[in-house]
Amino acid sequence: MNDHDSAIAGTGAGAGAGSAPAAEVERLAHYGNPEQEEILGQDSDAYGVAHLGMSFLPKEIHFGIRAEDGRLVAHTGLRPVTLTVGGADLEAMGVGGVCVAPARRGQGLAGTVVTAALDHARGLGVRYALLFCRPQKAALYRGLGFREVAEAVTVEQPEGRLVEMPLRTMWAPLAQGAVWPEGPVRLRSLPF
Ligand SMILES: CC(C)(COP(=O)(O)OP(=O)(O)OC[C@H]1O[C@@H](n2cnc3c(N)ncnc32)[C@H](O)[C@@H]1OP(=O)(O)O)[C@@H](O)C(=O)NCCC(=O)NCCS
Secondary structure, eight states: OOOGGGGGGSSTTTTTTTTTTTOOEEEEOOOOOOHHHHHHHHHHHSSSOOOGGOOOOOOOOOEEOOTTTTTTTEEEEEEEEEEEETTEEEEEEEEEEEEGGGGGGSSSSSHHHHHHHHHHHHHHOOEEEEEEEEEEHHHHHHHTEEEEOOOOOOEEGGGGEEEEESEEEEEEEEEOOOOOSSSOOOEOOOOO
């Protein structure tokens, strides 16, 4: 099956009665700088994290929403990550690269594409989703079922440096009974 043709019903935020038809989410075979520019234009700091000077890993699995003319207007990426929480290893699905074209914001597209990505991760049997965001975006993710990780989160940076994550860390359960363990959190890679 061609990944480009695999449409996933969009049932996320903003798809309620009386609104525009539910946006269709598709798995993207490829997502890089040109695709991000298609959505966000040539904004070198669209995510507002450049001032942190941190290195991030690219996502591995990509979902998008296209406008009627085929242009990408929304994206969410996934990347499996390993953490140590309170001394025990934990596998999670990292969620990132969430973006919507400026002219299409406030229509529920972020909710729709993040929800489809979480459904995919759930289907893979992953129990936790994890993301990093600026505090002003936390409400968006809370509305999608994410909760704040209260403990300090340490992440890796180049040359083996360990730094405390200055962004907010949020997790969402993807399986019944998934409860975030207590204790300090160490991401065993660069952030994503
Ligand atoms: C953040 C971003 C993806 C939101 O896209 P969007 O399509 O406008 O978001 P949605 O319309 O799907 O919003 C989903 C829900 O979150 C709510 N929401 C969105 N932003 C919010 C905010 N700042 N505060 C509170 N609630 C917010 C919406 O009201 C909506 O709630 P509802 O479903 O109950 O109506 C978009 O503004 C963007 O691309 N920003 C630049 C890139 C970026 O910062 N990405 C986030 C990285 S963490």
